[in-house]
Amino acid sequence: xxxxxxxxxxxxxxxxxxxxxxxxxxxxxxxxxxxxxxxxxxxxxxxxxxxxxxxxxxxxxxxxxxxxxxxxxxxxxxxxxxxxxxxxxxxxxxxxxxxxxxxx
Amino acid sequence: xxxxxxxxxxxxxxxxxxxxxxxxxxxxxxxxxxxxxxxxxxxxxxxxxxxxxxxxxxxxxxxxxxxxxxxxxxxxxxxxxxxxxxxxxxxxxxxxxxxxxxxxxxxxxxxxxxxxxxxxxxxxxxxxxxxxxxxxxxxxxxxxxxxxxxxxxxxxxxxxxxxxxxxxxxxxxxxxxxxxxxxxxxxxxxxxxxxxxxxxxxxxxxxxxxxxxxxxxxxxxxxxxxxxxxxxxxxxxxxxxxxxxxxxxxx
Numbered sequence: 001x002x003x004x005x006x007x008x009x010x011x012x013x014x015x016x017x018x019x020x021x022x023x024x025x026x027x028x029x030x031x032x033x034x035x036x037x038x039x040x041x042x043x044x045x046x047x048x049x050x051x052x053x054x055x056x057x058x059x060x061x062x063x064x065x066x067x068x069x070x071x072x073x074x075x076x077x078x079x080x081x082x083x084x085x086x087x088x089x090x091x092x093x094x095x096x097x098x099x100x101x102x103x104x
Numbered sequence: 105x106x107x108x109x110x111x112x113x114x115x116x117x118x119x120x121x122x123x124x125x126x127x128x129x130x131x132x133x134x135x136x137x138x139x140x141x142x143x144x145x146x147x148x149x150x151x152x153x154x155x156x157x158x159x160x161x162x163x164x165x166x167x168x169x170x171x172x173x174x175x176x177x178x179x180x181x182x183x184x185x186x187x188x189x190x191x192x193x194x195x196x197x198x199x200x201x202x203x204x205x206x207x208x209x210x211x212x213x214x215x216x217x218x219x220x221x222x223x224x225x226x227x228x229x230x231x232x233x234x235x236x237x238x239x240x241x242x243x244x245x246x247x248x249x250x251x252x253x254x255x256x257x258x259x260x261x262x263x264x265x266x267x268x269x270x271x272x273x274x275x276x277x278x279x280x281x282x283x284x285x286x287x288x289x290x291x292x293x294x295x296x297x298x299x300x301x302x303x304x305x306x307x308x309x310x311x312x313x314x315x316x317x318x319x320x321x322x323x324x325x326x327x328x329x330x331x332x333x334x335x336x337x338x339x340x341x342x343x344x345x346x347x348x349x350x351x352x353x354x355x
Contacts, residue, residue: 007176009192035204040337042171048313070283
């Protein structure tokens, strides 16, 4: 599968999911079980993506400068620091630790 | 894209402005600016993941859903082009929540069928959040279109900027952008962790992903984590009836 195919098929799939919501009878998706599954799936995927983005490198678990950066960002989110500020701080922490040669 | 935290929403609800429409526009502008800033990191990370500038821009133009876009490039970054199917599946599963938003937005958008089809691409976390935070139907409709189109324009411009910058700067790890992407996912997740059930699902999914990383191909840890949510969602363990109803309405 080429990168272009992935980009185009993925885009069409995500766009189609938006369209579907305007076509289905509201009663279908407003029932508790489908709505709950959709909401929890978002939670599960985001949690798994946090983990893979934080500790995965080349198909292995690697603990590096990303870990303290993400822990700090969790603390900042808990204190309701604005999203963009947290993202920048996370990047600066990881970049700074790597610049110092720690946790590469 | 992420669901906005409470600040812009509460601001527009609490404001004593005589006009609902100006409150909707103000909320839309502040949300559009904040989200667009974050498009730079998407553009830069996408080229670092092996996409070219065109592919990066097509994702923001067509897919236009931040969480799905980050998921797709994240899987491609670790698995290469061969991980395409897992990347598509991850992006689509994360895009599932947009279907819920479309269901909620349909009566707000109103009008003939073509208008709803036109609204579909702009139906994302932020436009849904801005719209549903407005007190009147007029404000809701305006908030949806203003934030949706505003974010679309800003997000695509900053995606292009980030992709061009990413091409220039080379290894983005040096600038901590990999950590920034992880923090971005955490920021998208955070506002959803209000009750026990999603917290339990998040912890279990994170554990499943961590265990599977060394033993399975790229993309699989993330997809396996989704099965946790499907099992919990269907059986509704750790959730109350009232809670599930409330969640269906508010997120």
